[in-house]
Amino acid sequence: MADYDTVLLDLDGTLCEYVRTKNDLLAAAFGELGVEPPFSARDYVERVDLYADRADSMVERRRLCFAELAEENGHDPDIGRAAADVYARERDHSNVRFLDGASEALAALRERYPLGLVTNGGPDMQDQKIDGLGVREHFETVVYAGHDTPAKPDPAPFERALSDLGSNAERSIYVGNNYESDVVGAANAGLASILVGEPPVDGSVDPLATVDSPADVPRLLE
Template sequence: MTPPVDTVLFDIDGTLCEYRRPGNELLAASFEARDVTPFFGIEDYYARYDEFTATTDSADELRAACFAALAADRGYDPELGRAVAEAYTAERDHRNVRFLPGAREAVAALADEHRVGVVTNGAPAMQAQKLAGLDLDDAFEVVVHAGYDAPAKPDPEPFHRALDALDADPGSSVHVGNSLAADIAGARAAGLRSAWLDDGSVPDPEPDYVLDSMTDLASPPWRR
């Protein structure tokens, strides 16, 4: 018999919240601020983000290293990439985030009867600002910054670290996230059940639960 769920871990970006000002808009403004014709897109940045988590100590350092590498790959001076990254940092406000529909209510409802925590692929200072901007500073019993406190998701270690802090068992825990590659694969590797925020793609790996929106967690699917 499947044990009841007593612990819920959340991803942050794209699960609990999103930036009010999207990344593609910020990147365009950053190139404009440096009077440079854009030479890469926001998806290029996102695709290479994880390459730099182990060698940098903050989101700003990571972005600078990534933008420098993207510039060099395209035949530009890496320092030009760093200059664009500096402009991006000046434009970005990590507190300027908003809840995804139903996310605020989901956290509040689940916290009433579950241990709750966060496992996020994001720098500590940056993610702390987001939680503060959402007024969730004290909502979670543990926050693990994968890629900084532990290897990045989908490595199972950050999930195990969160569960150890909560004295929780993987078999009675669920991780909620939007990324199949990071959240769902990582939860599976760590022995947790997973709830995936559907983005319309074909799920691979297959999550245990599929959410049309975070509103679905008002009545958790593991109780239906």
């Protein structure tokens, strides 16, 4: 493998995961209000991004989404907004954890490379994960794609991180778990990538390598 002098990383599904699922959080949020969840996590996920042009933050998008989904299913929209607030509170620092081997891998990479974090999602959503994991000091830059720049797979967030680090694409590599956002996105910016997981058989771009776990990344780059 070629020598690299900069490593950029994804966050969700690459370094960490939620302890509780979205359905668990919905049950907790509506349960506190004495109401059975009137919609599923899938309903929420499929709808929430449609509110991007009506709200600047994920918190407000979620409140709009919960209100309209609640109303569509026979409840007062205020119940939806209240549940969204409880949902946000329940999704606190204790609800995120490292993937197996990710903490050790991150520490090993930090000893050898300047690191940048490139994650889809604004500070309101991602900061609680970064700070809950205690990893902010590991990164010399954090780019909130979809907030600071267009979201991945647009090349802009990768280019922003490289500019912040004074690095170039040819000497940098990106590690992520989502083929479209991470592998294709990195390629759009001229970066090689390591995919945590397996690429689709008909993918348009090949990652430089694939790994089963973030724990494998430092050894791969040796």
